[in-house]
Amino acid sequence: MFVSEGAPERLSTERPETVLLRRIALRDRAAFAELFSLVAPKVKAYLIRLGTEAAGAEELTQDVLLTVWRKADQFDPAKAGPLTWIFVIARNRRIDALRRERSTVTYGFEPPEQADEDTPSAEAQLSGTEREIRVREALKLLPPDQQEVVRRSFFDEQPHSEIAEALNLPLGTVKSRLRLAFAKLRDRLEDL
Amino acid sequence: MTGAAVTPRHHPSEATLAQYVAGTLRPGFDVVVAAHLSTCAHCRAEAARLEAVGAAMLDEQAPVDMSADALDRALARIETPEAEVPPAPTLAEVLTPRRRRWLAPGVWTAKVDTPRYASDRVYLLGVGPGISTADHGHGGLEFTQVISGALQDGDIVYRAGDFIEHDADHEHQPVVWGDEPCVCLFATQGRLKPKGWLGRLVFALADV
Ligand SMILES: [Zn+2]
Numbered sequence: 463m464f465v466s467e468g469a470p471e472r473l474s475t476e477r478p479e480t481v482l483l484r485r486i487a488l489r490d491r492a493a494f495a496e497l498f499s500l501v502a503p504k505v506k507a508y509l510i511r512l513g514t515e516a517a518g519a520e521e522l523t524q525d526v527l528l529t530v531w532r533k534a535d536q537f538d539p540a541k542a543g544p545l546t547w548i549f550v551i552a553r554n555r556r557i558d559a560l561r562r563e564r565s566t567v568t569y570g571f572e573p574p575e576q577a578d579e580d581t582p583s584a585e586a587q588l589s590g591t592e593r594e595i596r597v598r599e600a601l602k603l604l605p606p607d608q609q610e611v612v613r614r615s616f617f618d619e620q621p622h623s624e625i626a627e628a629l630n631l632p633l634g635t636v637k638s639r640l641r642l643a644f645a646k647l648r649d650r651l652e653d654l
Numbered sequence: 655m656t657g658a659a660v661t662p663r664h665h666p667s668e669a670t671l672a673q674y675v676a677g678t679l680r681p682g683f684d685v686v687v688a689a690h691l692s693t694c695a696h697c698r699a700e701a702a703r704l705e706a707v708g709a710a711m712l713d714e715q716a717p718v719d720m721s722a723d724a725l726d727r728a729l730a731r732i733e734t735p736e737a738e739v740p741p742a743p744t745l746a747e748v749l750t751p752r753r754r755r756w757l758a759p760g761v762w763t764a765k766v767d768t769p770r771y772a773s774d775r776v777y778l779l780g781v782g783p784g785i786s787t788a789d790h791g792h793g794g795l796e797f798t799q800v801i802s803g804a805l806q807d808g809d810i811v812y813r814a815g816d817f818i819e820h821d822a823d824h825e826h827q828p829v830v831w832g833d834e835p836c837v838c839l840f841a842t843q844g845r846l847k848p849k850g851w852l853g854r855l856v857f858a859l860a861d862v
Contacts, residue, residue, distance in 0.1 A: 494732065498725050503717030510718060512678070520721060524728060531732045542702075545709035552712065553677040560681070561769050590706075597706040598713070615672035616711050619680060622669070622821075633821075644668030651703050 477591055479544035486534040498527055501545075505552050511617055512556065522559055526552045543590035600650040608643035615640065662694045662815035666797075670819060671697060675704040676711075682770030683841040686797040686817070688745055693815040749801075749839065751778055760785055766839065776841045781805075783833045794843030796820040803836030805829060 479500065485493035502523050509519035529551050537547050601609060611625055618624040625636045666674070666687055673679045674687045691697050751764030760782025770776050778801070798818040805812050807828040812818055820826070830836040 491729065491732075495725060495729065498728055502720050502724065502728075504712055504715050506720060507715035507718040508712045511715060512676075516718075519718075520724065523720065524724070524731065527728050528731050532736060543706065543709060545713050546705050549709045549712045550705055553675070553708065557677045593703075593706050594709050594713075597703070598710045601707065601710055612672070612707070613711065615669045616676040616708060617678065619673075619678050621673065640667075640669045644672070647707070648668070648700070648703070651706075 476539075477544055477594075479548070480539050480591060483530075483534050483537045483539075483544055483547075486531060487537065494527075494531055497530070501548055502527055505548070508552065509556060514556070518559075522552075522555055525555045525559075529555060539590050541590055543592075543594035545594055546590055596651060600647055603650070604643055604646060608639060608646070611636065611640050612643050612647070662690065662696070662813075662817065664810075664812055664816040664818060665694065665697050666690060666817050667819055668700070670797075671700055672704050672707070675701050675708055680771065680774065680795070680841070680843065682766075682768055682774050682776040683795065683797050683843075685745070685748060685766060685768050685776060686799050686839050686841045689749065689799040689801070689839050690815075690817040692745060694817075749778070754780070758785075760835070770841070771843075774841065774843050776839075778837060778839055780835055780837045781830045782835045783830055785830055794821075795841075796843070797841045799839045801837040801839055803834040804831040805836045805838065806831040 479497060482493045482497040482500070486497060505526050506516075506519045506523045509522050510516060514522060526548070530548060533551070537544070542550070601612065604612065610629075611621070614625050614628075615621045621640070622633060622636055625631070625640075626633045629636070631639075670679070670687060674684055674691075677684075679687065691701060748766060748768055752767070754762040754764050756762050762780045764778045766776040766778060768776055783803075796819075798812075798820075800812050800814050800816045800818075802814050804814065805828045807818065807826050811831050
């Protein structure tokens with residue numbers, strides 16, 4: 463919630479979204495308008511990439527930003543970077559919407575909002591924002607074919623078979639490429 | 655769910671964790687991964703890292719314009735009071751067997767009430783010590799989380815907390831290991847393909 467004292471170097475890695483979220487937590491409507499213009503088009507694009515049609519993606523993005531407004535006081539940049547926090551909200555709102563659509567649905571299941579709430583936060587030496595920067599760099603360092611399979615793991619429902627089909631590769635090759643790509647990512651991010 | 659004191663040794667694949675984090679796993683299969691995460695600090699830390707990868711995916715999208723009145727609508731919506739939303743059931747509630755169907759002495763199943771495709775099955779299976787499950791193949795993906803007890807599949811023993819991920823075309827006959835009953839949570843894509851008449855009969859009764 464707060465900038466720790468005597469850590470001005472932190473500010474250099476701070477994203478504008480972090481500052482805006484702090485102001486939104488204080489019910490600053492101008493900050494909300496600014497954040498909306500900054501992230502809503504990306505959230506909409508992300509949802510479309512996941513297969514939501516444009517009108518549905520627009521509505522879902524509205525829900526995501528409304529949730530951002532309501533939960534802004536729960537944003538803790540030490541735990542998760544601003545985009546990670548917004549990503550998790552978008553993921554959860556999308557799951558909720560899919561659940562409402564499916565007729566077989568009776569009970570829901572909410573994935574944990576903070577995956578590692580019970581992990582001692584002392585372990586997290588890097589701020590959430592620094593973590594986001596490190597992850598982006600680690601992704602960029604992967605060879606393009608490995609970046610491709612990592613992306614598809616996030617966007618396809620059956621990544622193994624869909625990748626195999628799209629790239630015309632045997633399933634075994636796809637699996638070993640995935641293992642290799644994620645092992646490299648993990649090695650570079652082990653200390654996060 | 656937190657009864658497992660041992661550290662799990664068998665985990666979901668990275669691709670499966672990535673899908674869980676992205677929310678793109680087949681519905682129903684996410685519950686099995688969630689059950690694993692509830693017992694595995696290693697995978698929770700991995701999932702947290704993957705959420706940051708998800709943020710990178712979000713950030714790298716080429717923006718798609720919102721409609722012209724989108725911001726005005728959003729500014730109006732934040733002024734309206736929040737509607738009460740009933741809380742989603744907890745994982746423990748979802749995994750509490752409501753009605754056990756006894757299939758044979760020492761063998762029961764209970765459906766898990768969670769979103770899933772109509773052709774998929776999500777259920778708990780309890781098997782007493784020394785009983786072998788029916789030899790079967792899969793129509794597709796199968797996720798298993800060992801809730802309590804242990805089972806042997808091939809030459810690997812899976813204990814409470816362990817996660818098992820199988821593809822289509824994998825045929826196996828897991829056997830309960832040790833002298834405790836074994837309870838597992840399963841998600842299976844398509845019907846299981848039992849081998850032999852006894853297996854077909856039991857699987858038909860169990861509706862798996
Ligand atoms: Zn694990």
